[in-house]
């Protein structure tokens with residue numbers, strides 16, 4: 001057995017069924033060995049999208065997905081995808097080919113120091129020097145990616161190591177790493193403090209982030225919120241942790257969030273943050289958040305607690321575990337929260353923003369709600385970046401499915417490849433990607449991938465012929481002095497769809513919206529649907 | 543505020559770079575750095591002196607603990623540890639040799655040692671706290687320093703019963 005065979009064996013041992021990748025000389029042994037295995041390689045059209053596709057796959061499958069690329073330009077192309085996954089704590093294992101070990105450091109053809117380059121966006125990285133280390137390194141890599149605060153791990157493997165003989169291959173059953181022991185269980189004393197505070201609180205609120213999804217704690221969260229009647233808000237990454245229409249859910253917080261969600265946060269006297277970073281996008285001036293309230297911060301990563309705002313009660317551990325531990329401690333509330341919930345319901349009713357849509361175009365707000373209502377209960381909605389993302393966050397209704405987006409990095413072009421990965425992970429679920437015409441053009445080469453590998457993804461492009469969110473920013477901040485936001489020269493999407501043999505739909509205004517959404521969703525193949533959006537529309541009217 | 547971190551790491555290539563990279567990436571200061579093997583050759587100890595507000599010095603410890611090549615981090619303030627630096631200073635002896643006495647007096651006062659000498663130069667060694675080492679440099683500056691080599695701070699927590 002050679003190194004490349006050992007890699008495949010390791011992936012099989014980790015129950016990996018699919019890899020997203022792009023070949024090259026330095027990873028040729030791997031792509032040769034994969035032919036003898038049942039692992040399905042999916043050839044993408046650009047390496048960045050291999051990582052995004054793996055990210056979509058991992059988020060739906062609940063464990064690390066794999067992308068495989070070659071050395072040099074292949075490896076550097078994948079960096080944005082790795083950084084995007086890192087910012088949202090998505091577990092990935094990214095295998096990169098490398099030049100011959102003896103040549104490392106001599107700047108030969110297609111050599112790039114990838115482990116050096118990605119150091120600040122990976123949870124860990126390896127440069128494999130001995131083929132006999134492959135089983136241990138893969139075992140560790142998957143363990144690292146899938147535990148604690150999830151994240152991407154890079155394994156860089158020189159081509160000669162892929163070709164070297166592996167003696168006595170065996171996949172280790174156990175991990176022995178003296179440097180890595182993630183905390184899973186919450187500290188009993190801290191757990192007690194949480195119930196103590198909850199019992200006393202008049203206006204408690206839970207703010208959830210992406211950590212709920214990563215730890216698979218949605219039902220535990222729901223159980224906790226319902227049992228104690230605690231209202232819930234979420235960050236962008238936390239959307240869908242509680243169904244949008246759950247009576248205790250009060251929307252997304254932050255500068256692009258719901259004003260009633262922010263008000264709820266402000267007026268609470270006990271804030272329980274779970275699996276959220278308290279970052280600038282979610283919380284305006286995090287340092288002020290502790291004023292007049294008790295802050296409990298629950299996170300699997302100790303370093304997130306107290307990084308942006310001082311918590312009153314830090315609680316390190318996995319969200320699911322901690323909800324279970326909280327469940328075991330009976331908590332007698334001294335105060336009912338009914339009045340508080342009623343107040344928030346009142347805010348939710350009266351503080352709704354009104355829009356003034358232009359009837360000559362598709363109104364994204366109404367369109368997204370309509371689409372959400374017609375999508376299946378367990379469907380997956382993937383939002384890109386820009387105005388379309390903010391509209392998606394604001395108007396999409398999650399019932400039992402998932403809402404995916406690039407929250408931490410805000411990487412344009414994420415939606416299409418991530419939707420592709422999600423669809424591969426859940427072929428029976430409806431998957432819809434919604435992007436702007438700018439973001440779509442950053443990844444539209446992947447239309448070929450979905451055709452080649454028969455991955456029926458539904459794609460919606462909000463066409464406003466501009467980089468809408470930047471245009472909106474220039475409108476507010478530069479008094480309409482527009483610079484480089486016009487997308488003239490973009491292709492006719494009808495012809496693009498035809499070129500790939502995809503069904504195409506174009507929606508001009510809301511008149512035919514219902515009918516068109518029905519036929520869009522009814523089609524069991526990939527469909528490209530273009531919605532004409534008013535270029536002057538704003539996510540925020542000031 | 544000042545903090546001294548004893549960072550025990552896997553003794554492998556690239557680890558020093560990862561640790562210092564963390565400091566630059568997060569805009570943490572490194573006031574001084576010293577690295578060496580411990581009694582266990584598979585483990586190195588990096589002694590890092592840094593400073594910042596309370597949130598920063600806490601973050602440094604937490605971020606260090608997150609790095610997967612780091613086995614253990616011990617953090618001290620200056621009062622709870624014994625810290626030392628080593629310095630070697632080469633000074634020029636004047637043609638008429640009338641500064642030799644002065645150099646020797648400074649060494650005597652600060653318990654520094656003369657470790658090498660030629661007709662025109664003298665090398666002084668001193669192992670002491672950062673403050674006293676700085677004092678030595680200040681005193682010798684008036685005499686004409688040729689060159690200086692100085693380690694970072696080394697520190698261990700004070701002995702316990």
Ligand SMILES: Cc1ncc(C[n+]2csc(CCOP(=O)(O)OP(=O)(O)O)c2C)c(N)n1
Pocket residue numbers: 385386387388389410411412435436437438439440462464466467468469470
């Ligand atoms: C890769 C990348 N480059 C640049 C940006 C900055 N940016 C944020 S939103 C945006 C405009 C997006 O335009 P479009 O995809 O057409 O969506 P719209 O805002 O019009 O809905 C840009 C350029 C980004 N987020 N990602």
